[in-house]
Amino acid sequence: MFLINCPYCGERDQSEFSAGGEAHIVRPKQPTELSDDQWAEYLFMRKNIKGVQFERWNHSHGCRKWFNMVRDTSNDKIHAIYKMGEKPPIK
């Protein structure tokens, strides 16, 4: 059970949060101009890394804000948390 430092509320128990999948997948601005393959790439393809992964999280039982998290899936270590729209502090 993680301890997550919500960028708006501070440190809270994981039970207040929900995970929202891979981060930094931008919805295409002009979907109509994409081929089926390109659209499918956006729609379906997600990474499932053993190691450092960029994820979206939502403080669903708190401030309801979405934010990004850099987490190592092999040991659950959270390397960074940053707001939506911000650049990842680490690569």
Next chain:
Amino acid sequence: MSRNLRITNNKFIDQTSRISFKFDGKTLYGFKGDTLASALLANDIHLIGRSFKYHRPRGIMTCGSEEPNAIVQAGNDASMTEPNTRATEIELYEGLEASSQNCWPSVNFDIGAINNFFSPLIPAAFYYKTFMWPANFWKLYEYFIRKSAGLGKSPTQPDKDIYDHRYLHCDVLVVGGGISGIIAAKTAAKNNLNTVLIDDKNNLGGTTIFQQNECFKINNSYSNEWLKKEIETLNSIKNLTIKTRTTLAAYHSYNYLLARENLTDHLDLNERKDKIRQRLWKIRAKKVIIATGAMERPLIFNNNDRPGVILSYSIKKYIDYFGVKCGQKISLFTNNDSAYETAISLSNSGVSVNSVVDIRDRTNSLIVQQAEKLGIKIHWKSAVVNTNGYKKITSIEIMKLSDDDTTVVGKKIKQECDCLGISGGWTPRVHLFTQSGGKLKFRDEDNVFLPDKSELDQISIGSCNGDFELDSVVKNSVISTNKFLKVNNNDYENLKINSSNEINKKNIWLLPSNKPLGKTKPFLDFQNDSTANDVKLALREGFKSIEHVKRYTTTGMATDQGKLSNMHALGIIAETADVKMGELGTTTFRPPYTPLTFGAIVGRNVGEFFDITRRTPMHDWHAKHNAEFENVGQWKRAWYYPIENESIHEAVQRESKAARDSAGILDASTLGKIDIQGSDASEFLNRVYTNAWSKLEIGKCRYGLMLNEDGMVYDDGVTTRLGENHYIMTTTTGGAANVLGKLEDYLQTEWPELDVYLTSVTDHYATVSICGPNSKKIISKVIPDLNLSDKEFPHMSFRNALIDNIKCRVMRISFTGEHSYEINIQSSYGKSLWEKCFEAGKEFDITPYGTETMHLLRAEKGFIIAGQDTDGTMTPVDLQMDWIISKKKYDFIGKRSLYRSDTIRDDRKQLVGLLTDDPNVVLEEGAQIVLETKKQPIEMLGHVTSSYFSPNLNKSIALAVVKNGKKLKGQKMFVPMKNKTINVTITDTVFLDKENKRLNA
């Protein structure tokens, strides 16, 4: 007889307070402080149960949580009885009733024991291999296997006990109250760290607290006396909380731990009333110190499972702590020094020790010298090759080991005994460390897995970290704790420690025997009855991975998770397969460390607290009017209102007819309501709904369909424009929270530039829906000031109104196809508005109707219910709702997916109407639809999604999804049921009032 087995002058047992208890129906006595195991041993009862597979007699083997054999059914009350509890952990209380498990008719005469004679025929995976075929015989096999398998019996009545959960936050959590844990806890607390010390026993002190031996001294006191003084000082330390009878069950990441505290299990039954039985602590610790100690290992040799074969150090605890002799003539069998401590304790208490059989060559550590001084006979470089006796051990057979230790040689010596203590060395309790994600390393010198790397702020100290000698335990615990806590506690700086240190180490995983392997029973996993032979068989059959061998032989898969036997299984596999143990790795230890009760897991979340129940403001009215309720998500919705003895069918037929003939009233308060405001509100709706919103006039309502990005229908509802930048959206009852979440997600992450604010107002408004040809007359009575003419207040529009000076919103919208109004009012007025409408409607026989009638009425009109007629695979095109997809809008959620190669296929399942050829036959929802009934396999073309008998049309109607259904109108098809095949015809989805005349009736 029992008197002989109890020694007096014992510090831990209160021999003045006698306790009576029952075991297998027989009344026995013990003392306050006893465990069930120690009390049974004091009564000379060794035979506790029968083994799982072969029904061999089994007795108490340990004194702690790792006990594999002495598992009993505790309590005989149908609601309180607890199966599979370890006799070694049950504290004796007045009135305890315990009984043996897995035996019939009794533990002394067990029919199932016949399995033991057939045991050569029941090797590993016997059941897997034997009951494979014929396949349809499985039902028969299963009956017998289930009857003969299993351990205790579960309670048949609801649990009457109270359990609860609490959170605990601390700077330092110390797990284990042995000598290391006490040193660590004291160090932490004295340095102003908020510290919690937990231990699963009722007393602190671990094994040191009963170690009174010349060889082990601290500052010239016996180690137990020194530790006792340390424990006495703990009470005066601030910042230190001590919890005994508390078992650490699970250690998760981020130092989140679960511990179960037993609060009443040790009390007499009459003292427990209204008290909380167990509490689950949810602990978040900044730092964790694991000091869980080590477990003694058994030795693996022929017939090592007889009652009376007990781990050597447990014998020591029974004599030194409980004052109980495990036998009168005790033999010991060991590969290490600790059995000599037992021999000395026994000898000092006047129990005769036959001899110590040691597989090692002669060694002369201090403790061995002391034993020799006491005249204890030692068989060096020898092994026990067999034990005799059935319900209890009567003798052992000893032979010399060959020079290379691979076989036994010389003459067999038979030695009479009534108890055999065995010691195969020590296994650090690394369970919690590995649960927390820590990685282990292997130490070859004494074959132990030790904590290595961890990502968490934690350390292991004492014997769970591989220190087995008193001096190294104390010294290293002090050093490690100071370093870990970054403090400098000098309380323990100049301790003078005397310790007998082991010089000679030796280990043989599977001891050699004078008999061939197939003829012996060297048990590895006592609880699951798997032997070394089973493991070897698995390897011969080609299993290589330890995880596979474990599952195939079930070694380590019993309720004790193989605490005692895993190391030997690994050792034997490594030896046989010629791999290094360190490379083989271990199986995964999973939480809980010892089984938890379901009560502790659920805590207070039982009965009405299991889940939140949401009730509308009108709930009491519905209940008073005999409503049956339906669960929709967390909501209780009125389902139908039976009058007198009406069945659901009769009530729904009556309600449906009344709603169309005169007037019906429905509580629609549960529909999700989202208030949308902001200068980009219209643009936002354009993006989330398939249809266009910019041109919707203020005061108008529009139905909207919401898709997922994959083009599938997600939710639907009517949204009303209240002002230039203000909308109110309704969602389905069950979908409200998810829709809000999804909208927030897009707003925050994809379109942060939009000026839009969302607020859930579902609970803020109560909604009364009135439909039917007389609805207009009723509304005009309730709100006389409102102009209800079709011109002033047409269908799909909204007006603000006042009812008794209370503001409300009136929408003229319809889910039934009737002339219909929905009044939204502040929740607190919901019930009085409902009553007012009902009163006004009385002259028109207004009929309250529930969700079932609502579903029927909308089906007559072919309106979908998202989640019933859709299932996450239906696009709006599949629903034949092409009209709701805006052609002009550049983009909306899911638009691009509507022309993916998959979504434009012709043979997708599409929504159609379905009429049965016999209008009285009502189809079953979920029934399959086919075209061809003769040729097998029959191709499933679709299924029924909604089906009712319509009283207004006087026939059965149904909605269904059928492959290529759009083009099949008029097609005859079949619905094959168990006893008959129903003939159906595909039709339009609208069954009633295709011209929508009733909306303005």
